[in-house]
Amino acid sequence: MQNEKFWAAYFFVRVTKSCIDNIKRRVNLYDVVSPYVKLVKTGTSWKGLSPFSNEKTPSFFVHPDKGLFKCFSTGVAGDIFRFLELKENLSFTESVVAISERFHIELEYEDGVSKETISDQKQLYGLHEEATAFFEKAFWANTTGGAFIQKYWAGRHFQPELAKEFRIGFADVDDREFLKTIEGRFPAKTLEESGLFYARKDASRSLRLRFRGRLMIPIRDIQGRTIAFSSRQLEITPNDDPAHEAKYVNSPETPIFTKGHLLFNLDKARKHVQQTDCIWLVEGQLDTLRCFEKGLLTTVAPQGTAITESQLSLIRRYTTQLKCLLDGDGAGQRAAFRVLPMALKAGLEIEFYPLPPEEDPDTFFQKSNDVLALLHKMRRSPMAFALDFLMAGKKDLSPGQKSTVLESIYEILAELSSVVTQEDYLHEVGQLLHIDFSSVLTDFKTFLRNQKQVFSAESNFSEKKVDKNEKGKLTTAEYQLLLITLNDHTLATKIAQILNPEWIDDASLEGLLLRKILADISEDLWHGSDDLEGLFQTEEERNHLYGMLGETLPFEDNREAANQCIRTLFRSFLKAQMHHLDQQIESADETLKLQLSRERLSLRKALQEQATLISI
Known part of the structure; x- marks a missing residue:
């Protein structure tokens, strides 16, 4: 599959509508569905058990003459591309590429597609794969560096199998071996745009590896390809590293990596969402690894930045259930509170699991193997968490303080489009603050009227x-x-x-x-x-x-x-x-x-x- 068509279709170019229509005409829906569902002929159609639910009576119908399927147990319907999107958790573009590869159909792209652009992207992905393999090999090497990093990994109470699963690596202090490995194999433009290097400040201006003496964590896109790295400081991180004091050094944004549009581990998490119907949100990569090792396979993390609307939209593609497990310190809880209105606005149902102030998921879950039991005790509803945060430990609020807290709650709920959901949350808020529901509802409606007037004026x-x-x-x-x-x-x-x-x-x-x-x-x-x-x-x-x-x-x-x-x-x-x-x-x-x-x-x-x- 490592051909130009494959790389082009997956990256920044668009398949023409005529090509998509051609695929629809040439590919029989039955051939796409049958590997997943045992189908029985019924007239001109086919029937089978739903691939999207655990039904016992067949309610899934395939109509090859119309190119459509309909699942009556879940209500979903669509064409060949939609089926693969749902079954494999793919985007539309990904499903087009997958079907074209499976049925050996050449893709056509919109005018203006540059072969040089396609080649540039391919080179960047190739370089990152080369780097991943090099760092991974160094991690397991029978060398002084290999022994050091394996001891460090064990000292953090991570299992060797986890390192293999995520292709964890090691960047040695001496970067000459890596530079020698890639010498002459990639264009200068690729090396400069990759974010893996910086130019020395001396007269030579030669490249130096950005990551030296660090634990290397590959950052993968939704297809599982390495597109960047996050590196953890070690005691051997050299003093001449420009970012020596930084605990974590991440790849800068590149033509194939945009931090705000990616979630760490989403490529693996999406494959397990159907079993759990939720995604766990943590702060960092090591938190994600710890949760994954403990059985929370659908854990993801933003890339060193606050969660964005784009990232929440990504989560919404796979599930409506978001469980927030950010760090227990003040910064972590402020970040969690910031997620709340954004998640509700994105149509996500969110729960919170506040950790003790000195803990993060990595350290907290080292103390127990029964993670689910721990989490069950910690669960807080959106409104309970919001009130805990806003009240900051105070149990008895003055009327003025209650009014201030309620206004903050109202601002969050005003983002919701569902009146029923708003009222459900308001009812919970009233119960938690010991205020009659009708009073809270009246106050909220007054708030909305005032906000509408303010918006009109301003x-x-x-x-x-x-x-x-x-x-x-x-x-x-x-x-x-x-x-x-x-x-x-x-x-x-x-x-x-x-x-x-x-x-x-x-x-x-x-x-x-x-x-x-x-x-x-x-x-x-x-x-x-x-x-x-x-x-x-x-x-x-x-x-x-x-x-x-x-x-x-x-x-x-x-x-x-x-x-x-x-x-x-x-x-x-x-x-x-x-x-x-x-x-x-x-x-x-x-x-x-x-x-x-x-x-x-x-x-x-x-x-x-x-x-x-x-x-x-």
């Missing part, structure tokens, strides 16, 4: 009505960006890269659809305006979007129009943030008031200085 809606469409109707920035996104694929990609989803007002239908499409683009799930079915949740959305597809772009310069819209959304977002700070300042004590005032000043500077600089 977002300066007249500013967002930046133009009229061809029917003379006033349109918002979200509307115009959605129109551009639907009609200009190149600009759509650039918009997704620069536009923060938080700037979008998804209270409007256009904002909601724009947010969905940009999220799909960011995750490489967007296949153009000819493939919209996966976006729709209601008939209203379907009708609205197809109605917009009938419109033509009215702008003289689409890029400049997009820039104006993005700047408008940015300014509106900052103004809403400033107004919210104004409200907090009014009721804050002097110390907090000073802190909030500084935050407001920073936002004001950003509004004055940065809004005009944003450009795609």
Whole structure:
């Protein structure tokens, strides 16, 4: 499979729609499904037990003449690509590549695909695989370095089998052997872009390995290919290492590695989600390894950064159940609290498992083999965790303190689209604070009305009505960006890269659809305006979007129009943030008031200085 077609399809290029249609015509759905399901002929169709549930009576139907399957036990349906997406936990692009390889169909790519780009990507992946193999071999070598790192690994109470499972490695202090191994095998451009090296500061400007005297943990993409490394400081880490004092040194972002779009161990975790129907979120790679060793096979971690909306969207592809197991110190619990509104907004059901203040999952689980029993005792619901965090150990709150805590809870719940879910959480909050549910509900509705008034006043809606469409109707920035996104694929990609989803007002239908499409683009799930079915949740959305597809772009310069819209959304977002700070300042004590005032000043500077600089 190591051919140009394989590498190209997996990375940054898109398969043409005509090629996808050709695969659909040539590949019989029966041939795709039958390796997974024992099918029995029923007329022109086939029937079998669902591959997505443990049913005893067959309710899974395959219709080869229509190219569609339908599972009545789970409600899922689709074509050949959708079946493989569901069964193998693949993205659309991955399923296209898998079927083309399986049935020996040549892929065709959109115009403008550079063979040089494909080759560059292939070289970067090849170099990282070479590095992984080299470091892994050094870990197990019968040498002084090998003996040292194996002793270190055992001293951390990790098993040898775990090191083999994750291809853990060792970077020796002396990097000459590695440089000799790759000498002449990769272009200079590949070495420079890989993030594995830095240039010496002496006159030679020769390359030096970024990782020396460190434990090496390969970072893999969703297909299991090494795309970066995280390295742990050791007592032998040399003093001339520019990052000698850093406990962890990670690869910088490269053409094949973007930290905010990847979760450590998701390639393995996704294969076990069907058994557990949940994903565990921890802070670091060693925490992940410890959890994996203890049986929590669906554990993942962000790459040294706070969790992002993009990463939560990745989790949402595989499950709606997220279990948060971050470090027990103040920073870890603040990070956990930050995850809460983001997870709820992403449609995830989240639970929290707060550790003792001095513990992280790595150290905590070393003390017990019955991890599940420990976790069962620690479980906290979203609202219980939020109240614990906001109350900071206080048991008896004054009326004013209760009001402040409740407002923070309301801000989180306001992000939810389901009124039923909001009320369920409010009922729990009332019980935990010993407040009548009807009082909490009334207070929450008052909060929502006030927020709506604030937004109307501060977002300066007249500013967002930046133009009229061809029917003379006033349109918002979200509307115009959605129109551009639907009609200009190149600009759509650039918009997704620069536009923060938080700037979008998804209270409007256009904002909601724009947010969905940009999220799909960011995750490489967007296949153009000819493939919209996966976006729709209601008939209203379907009708609205197809109605917009009938419109033509009215702008003289689409890029400049997009820039104006993005700047408008940015300014509106900052103004809403400033107004919210104004409200907090009014009721804050002097110390907090000073802190909030500084935050407001920073936002004001950003509004004055940065809004005009944003450009795609």
